[in-house]
Amino acid sequence: MAAPERERMLVSRIEEGTVIDHIPDWRADTVSRVLRLDKLARMQADVSVVILQNVTSEHLGRKDIIKIDSWHVDERDADILCLVFPEITVNYIDEGKVSKYSPKVPDTIEGRVRCPELNCISNTEREPVVSRFVTLKEERLLQCQYCDTLLGFEKVPDHVRT
């Protein structure tokens, strides 16, 4: 069997859920970290996740794919993914019908990312404070709106709130 055929056997269609496609090869773990897929386990959600790694892609050579059955990834989380993987695409599937979402770099990010500065007020547990960043798109940086600390797009996965 040729490689693409072998791979096709791994990939079955889902009727309901999210397919995250065009993830750079071997980077699916970063994607699941940004999407906080572990929370699905904590929520005891009735979902199944298929992670395909290093499969053949028409455009990328090799790529990873994540399929989440019966779960719709929040668009705002997908937008954060786009900071690290701009080529990523998200397909939402409802009753077998596919709608594509192209994540875009957001102007602001609230709550989802933790400020890297530990002494920032937004990292003070007891205060009712929500982290807030603006994106400096040209410089590929986030800037905390409380303490002004900069965070490179590529470092964002390390600072996603769990």
Next chain:
Amino acid sequence: MMAPNLDFLGRDVVSARDFKRDQFEKVLHAVDDLESNRGSLDGALRGKLAALLFFEPSTRTYSSFQIAAEKLGMRVSGFAGPTGSSITKGETLHDTVRMFEGYGADVFIIRHSKMGAARFAAENTDVPVISAGDGSREHPTQAMVDLYAIHKAFGRIDGLKVGMLGDLRYGRTSSSLAYALSNFDVEITFIAPEALQMRPEVSQFLKQRGVTPRTERALKDVAAGLDVLYVTRIQKERIPDPTEYEKVKGMYEVNLESLKDAKPSLKVLHPLPRVDELSTDIDETNYAQYFVQAAGGLPLRMVLLNLILGGRR
């Protein structure tokens, strides 16, 4: 041409980044007016209440705001440090602000060890918030005091070469002053050991404003060209390798020897208090501008409170 928004009424002062040249100039000129007509603001805010919430103690800054508020005729309440106040019992900044708002505070003056605390407070109250220093990030009213000291010495800020020396990374006054200076046509040189050089976000902001700072390792390499030298203290515990620091310490001490090539017109500023980074040898020379600078703290804070609370014109 539309006039710039010079209205300070109800404004927060949480970051020097939030102010433009015309606004700084308005404050400087108002301090000039007060200096030439002392007493003209006494009692201007009679009946208003200033809440001084110092979650981190700072006797000097506290007194400066307290005396300014009292000269304006304001009542002062709050606390000068965490000891004995409700925050030792675990009250949050958020709740403390809401509580004092309920007591009828007309302005908050907040000092806090967390970065961005003043902005967070300002988001949670309609009452104007003035930062009296937060974390190692900003001290915007000190930047105004520093700017005033420069303005007073030279009659201008444009065209000056300003050196900033010491702990630029963690020194809250240095970042705020750099932000303020970026509104003027100045050349800025950051003089610090590598580990304490200015944070990237400050340089980034300056570049957006068209100011590209130089960075230097030693004062002696740049002293001769400077009009203003802004000195801050280097705290040894900030340096990752203290023994390494002992070797280079001399490069950041300001004394007659390190200023031997300086212009006679050089002015040395320091937010005080000093330890050993600024020699008392300088005190009696024409370089010393730091006592003048310190004296500007009171009128400047009076002017600012008066503008924000719409006191006397």
